[in-house]
Amino acid sequence: MERPKRTMVKAIIWNLNGLLVMSLVGYAMTGSAGIGGVMAVVNTAIGLSLYVLYERVWSRISWGRVNA
Known part of the structure; x- marks a missing residue:
């Protein structure tokens, strides 16, 4: 699992890349x-919020992971 x-x-x-x-x-x-x-600022604020939420949801899903 990935840390927050x-x-x-x-x-x-x-x-930051998206902002540019x-x-x-x-x-x-x-x-x-x-x-x-x-x-750009409005888009970045919305995108950042949604991206963090998206990543946190996917960090809890075990589908497709391989235990190393």
Whole structure:
């Protein structure tokens, strides 16, 4: 099983990457760095919350695991 701290670190790194990509996409779509940034922050906040929940649920499911 994975510890909650590891899940959180993975989620933060993943979402920092997403924040950068969404900022660039938002800027490209709107032509505004401010609007693109707001879109990215909202998306990251929602995505981070859902990702942590998703990982914690899957950490409790034993299906597909191999005991080493």
